[in-house]
Amino acid sequence: MICKFGVGLDNVDVEYAKNKNIYVERTIGTNTNAVAEHVISLIFADAKNLYSSIKSVKENKWIKLTGSEINGKVLGIIGFGSIGQETAKLALNLGMEILAYDIAEIKVDSDMKNSDLFNIASIEEIIENSDYLSLNVPLTNETRNLISEKELEKMKETACLVNAARGGVVDEKALYHALNNKSIRSAYFDVFSTEPPSKGEPLLKLDNFILTPHVASRTVESETRTCKLSASIVADRIKND
Ligand SMILES: NC(=O)c1ccc[n+]([C@@H]2O[C@H](COP(=O)([O-])OP(=O)(O)OC[C@H]3O[C@@H](n4cnc5c(N)ncnc54)[C@H](O)[C@@H]3O)[C@@H](O)[C@H]2O)c1
Numbered sequence: 001m002i003c004k005f006g007v008g009l010d011n012v013d014v015e016y017a018k019n020k021n022i023y024v025e026r027t028i029g030t031n032t033n034a035v036a037e038h039v040i041s042l043i044f045a046d047a048k049n050l051y052s053s054i055k056s057v058k059e060n061k062w063i064k065l066t067g068s069e070i071n072g073k074v075l076g077i078i079g080f081g082s083i084g085q086e087t088a089k090l091a092l093n094l095g096m097e098i099l100a101y102d103i104a105e106i107k108v109d110s111d112m113k114n115s116d117l118f119n120i121a122s123i124e125e126i127i128e129n130s131d132y133l134s135l136n137v138p139l140t141n142e143t144r145n146l147i148s149e150k151e152l153e154k155m156k157e158t159a160c161l162v163n164a165a166r167g168g169v170v171d172e173k174a175l176y177h178a179l180n181n182k183s184i185r186s187a188y189f190d191v192f193s194t195e196p197p198s199k200g201e202p203l204l205k206l207d208n209f210i211l212t213p214h215v216a217s218r219t220v221e222s223e224t225r226t227c228k229l230s231a232s233i234v235a236d237r238i239k240n241d
Contacts, residue, residue: 001237003230006031006217007082010139010166025233029082030225031217036086038216039164040094042188043070043132046160051210071095076130078123078146079137079165080106087134092117099126103142127154132162139166147171152178160186164216167193172203179208190216 001023004012009026017024045051049065056063075091077084080102088098088108092115099121100106112118126133127147133155137143147161148171155161161184163170172193178184186208195214203209217226 001025001234003027003233005226005230008138008166023237025230025237027226027229027233030229031219031222032082032086034219034222035083035164035216036090037219038190038212039083039087039134039136039162040090042162042164042190042210042212043075043091043134043160045210046132046186046188047073052207070132072097073131074099074129076121076126076133077101078126078133078135079143080108081136083164084134084136085112087136088112088118096132099129101126124154127151128156130159131156132160134162135165135169137165137169139168143169145169145171147175149174149177152184155184157183157185159184160188162188164190167191167195175209176202176206179203179206182208186210190214 002012002017002025004024004026007026007028009024012024014024047070048067052063052065071094073096075088075096076099077088078101080088080100084100084102085108088100089112091098092112095117097117097119099119101121101123106120108118121129135147137146146169152174155178161170161175167189170187170189175187179187188210190212191214192211197204197211204211
């Protein structure tokens, strides 16, 4: 059997495994909070200019940039599953307005449903109106290059694109042009099409592109939950075999 440490099965050939009678499982929900918190920290990092500020001080400069507040800003979420919904909960508590889209019917608890700050929207409305746009979809044939030139052109000039889902969901060539031409403000990613990116990767040369090394799910708490759940999945499988 294969038990994936996480939810994304895009790096497991599930069809092939099925044909070989290899049982494939995943640890649903154990890293949800960790990734949602990481998305929020990427949003804060952008709003408070953390990267440029820390860099300036380390270079013995003292550049005092003016940041912004995330309270009152619109957070669009494409892919409103576990991580999308948890991110929305955290963001609502910070006073952000949420626009959510999912390919499946969205079901949320009554607190969120009744909040004036929560709305279900079309993908187009989200792209056009978000100050922060967070992608929380799996990588599939439908979501590959979900955000490409056409979508980037429609985003606000002040918008920040956040991708803690999978590399490949954003067309990175189109993103380079959008960031280089400042047609969007910034992009904060935790994932990339090739991990690690190649040395000459043009996006890494831009100050308005920030990449963390696929660490969103890596918290002590999340890894403990994931280890426990995968061990119990394996044990159950052995017991039932
Ligand atoms: N950066 C990290 O460390 C990290 C960690 C965990 C998960 N992830 C990524 O985040 C993704 C989401 O995780 P989750 O736990 O929320 O999964 P989930 O299955 O709970 O949610 C995914 C949601 O995306 C929706 N969706 C699928 N295709 C779509 C489309 N074409 N358009 C709009 N919505 C679509 C699904 O209906 C579902 O509601 C994972 O598949 C994985 O790729 C990244």
